[in-house]
Amino acid sequence: EVEAAGGLAQAHPLVAGRAASLKEEAVFAPADPTRRVGTVSWAGEKQVEEALRIGSERAREWERVPVEERAKALETLGDRLWHHRARLLFLLREEAGKTLPDGWTELQEAIDFCRYYAVEARRLFGGLRPLPGPSGERNQIGWRGRGLFACISPWNFPLSIFLGQIVAALAAGNAVVAKPAEQTPLVAAEVLRLALGAGIPPEVLHLLPGAGAVGEALVRDPRLSGVAFTGSGAVASRIAQLLASRGGALAPLIAETGGVNVMVVDATAAAEQAVDDILVSAFRSSGQRCSSLRLLLVQEEAAPRLLDLLAGAIEELVVGDPRDLSTDVGPVIERGAQLELEKEAWRLARAGKLLAKASLASTASPGGYYFCPQLVEIPSPALVDREIFGPILPVVRFRIEELEAILDSIARRGFGLTMGLETRLSERIRMVRERARVGNLYVNRPMIGAAVEFQPFGGEGLSGTGPKSGGPRYLEAFGVERVSS
Ligand code: ADP
Numbered sequence: 001e002v003e004a005a006g007g008l009a010q011a012h013p014l015v016a017g018r019a020a021s022l023k024e025e026a027v028f029a030p031a032d033p034t035r036r037v038g039t040v041s042w043a044g045e046k047q048v049e050e051a052l053r054i055g056s057e058r059a060r061e062w063e064r065v066p067v068e069e070r071a072k073a074l075e076t077l078g079d080r081l082w083h084h085r086a087r088l089l090f091l092l093r094e095e096a097g098k099t100l101p102d103g104w105t106e107l108q109e110a111i112d113f114c115r116y117y118a119v120e121a122r123r124l125f126g127g128l129r130p131l132p133g134p135s136g137e138r139n140q141i142g143w144r145g146r147g148l149f150a151c152i153s154p155w156n157f158p159l160s161i162f163l164g165q166i167v168a169a170l171a172a173g174n175a176v177v178a179k180p181a182e183q184t185p186l187v188a189a190e191v192l193r194l195a196l197g198a199g200i201p202p203e204v205l206h207l208l209p210g211a212g213a214v215g216e217a218l219v220r221d222p223r224l225s226g227v228a229f230t231g232s233g234a235v236a237s238r239i240a241q242l243l244a245s246r247g248g249a250l251a252p253l254i255a256e257t258g259g260v261n262v263m264v265v266d267a268t269a270a271a272e273q274a275v276d277d278i279l280v281s282a283f284r285s286s287g288q289r290c291s292s293l294r295l296l297l298v299q300e301e302a303a304p305r306l307l308d309l310l311a312g313a314i315e316e317l318v319v320g321d322p323r324d325l326s327t328d329v330g331p332v333i334e335r336g337a338q339l340e341l342e343k344e345a346w347r348l349a350r351a352g353k354l355l356a357k358a359s360l361a362s363t364a365s366p367g368g369y370y371f372c373p374q375l376v377e378i379p380s381p382a383l384v385d386r387e388i389f390g391p392i393l394p395v396v397r398f399r400i401e402e403l404e405a406i407l408d409s410i411a412r413r414g415f416g417l418t419m420g421l422e423t424r425l426s427e428r429i430r431m432v433r434e435r436a437r438v439g440n441l442y443v444n445r446p447m448i449g450a451a452v453e454f455q456p457f458g459g460e461g462l463s464g465t466g467p468k469s470g471g472p473r474y475l476e477a478f479g480v481e482r483v484s485s
Pocket of ligand 1: 153179180181210219231235236239
């Protein structure tokens with residue numbers, strides 16, 4: 001089914017439903033950069049200006065559409081994603097290098113976002129609610145949209161993060177200019193076409209494929225009422241600075257960035273279970289998730305057996321082309337990422353010792369951007385002081401009496417996204433819950449959640465400004481409260 005949905009894809013700037021015809025560039029598959037996936041043309045100043053003008057002028061019209069109708073359009077979009085799943089899975093595989101299971105998880109999450117934010121829109125944006133007040137007064141409060149939002153998204157979830165931001169902004173009654181990552185314009189263009197076909201008016205949803213400069217041009221413009229951003233911490237700070245200095249109305253920034261996510265495995269943990277959870281946490285999506293495990297801490301007594309099991313399991317992982325159904329780990333996104341990972345692996349192995357490495361399947365294209373999962377033992381957690389975005393897993397042994405101090409020093413670094421814990425002791429769970437400063441703590445399970453509704457996702461400190469996506473407060477950040485008395 002996925003193969004049958006193949007065929008070259010196209011992405012253009014799409015402003016008010018009109019595709020700008022500009023110079024086209026080819027897009028190639030990271031699994032095999034000789035494989036052409038489609039073509040993209042990048043947005044120029046003219047499209048940026050038009051999207052800002054039309055989006056800001058027409059936002060109010062969308063806000064006046066009854067919430068029920070807005071919510072229905074988003075649910076229809078969810079249904080359309082399902083209907084076109086084979087094409088989306090094909091594009092996720094070819095453009096972003098996702099294996100089929102990774103593509104499925106992402107597709108499901110995107111559909112969940114559509115359905116959940118539709119329900120949330122009805123709950124929050126459905127009309128005025130009475131507020132108690134002194135007798136004789138009639139106080140009412142209600143949520144409204146802000147105006148025009150820029151949604152700036154990364155390549156690692158080109159469907160679910162890209163769409164989750166857009167759907168939240170639309171659900172709250174805003175118009176949207178969407179700026180997908182330059183690595184993944186084709187998935188974005190496909191999703192945008194599905195959204196317009198679901199009844200979202202083209203004047204309130206615009207697509208601008210482009211690099212960081214396009215995002216920056218949007219953020220600098222005072223017609224923008226807010227920014228939803230997911231990506232690196234450096235760019236999040238840059239956007240915050242631009243918003244603060246651009247003049248015009250104050251605009252909120254909803255930012256989600258990465259983390260240096262730790263998993264603690266103590267001596268009481270079930271070793272086989274822990275190994276399964278570690279493999280998923282560190283290597284699913286080639287380690288290219290914001291929530292991925294970046295540093296494993298294993299209690300000394302458990303280390304010999306656990307690391308032995310883990311090393312064996314890593315050596316059995318199949319690294320290769322995601323077209324091949326036996327592939328566990330696909331390529332990383334681009335050549336630059338591959339080189340960066342090679343450098344990091346070298347740095348860590350020099351400071352410590354390489355314990356295990358997966359190998360590349362013979363069917364994988366030699367030119368593909370592959371990086372084989374590695375387990376490296378290092379002497380100190382301090383060697384992992386920034387996010388390494390890929391399938392390298394550094395491990396440190398600890399003595400149990402050091403654990404609290406280690407957790408405190410990790411909390412002081414200020415990354416607050418996810419943490420994993422494998423233990424059978426309830427007092428240890430309590431202690432870690434108390435000391436960890438992370439948005440999502442995963443106990444005796446992989447560091448991957450449902451993201452929508454059940455385990456809303458998002459961090460604090462250097463990892464983001466919250467509120468959590470997929471949670472009950474997310475839509476509020478896209479709206480304003482108005483009171484009438
Ligand atoms: P990553 O490390 O995941 O590539 P980035 O933060 O570099 O994360 O990119 C995330 C998104 O932010 C992308 O869509 C990118 O084009 C955009 N971006 C990069 N630089 C800027 C900037 N200065 N202003 C606005 N958006 C930017």
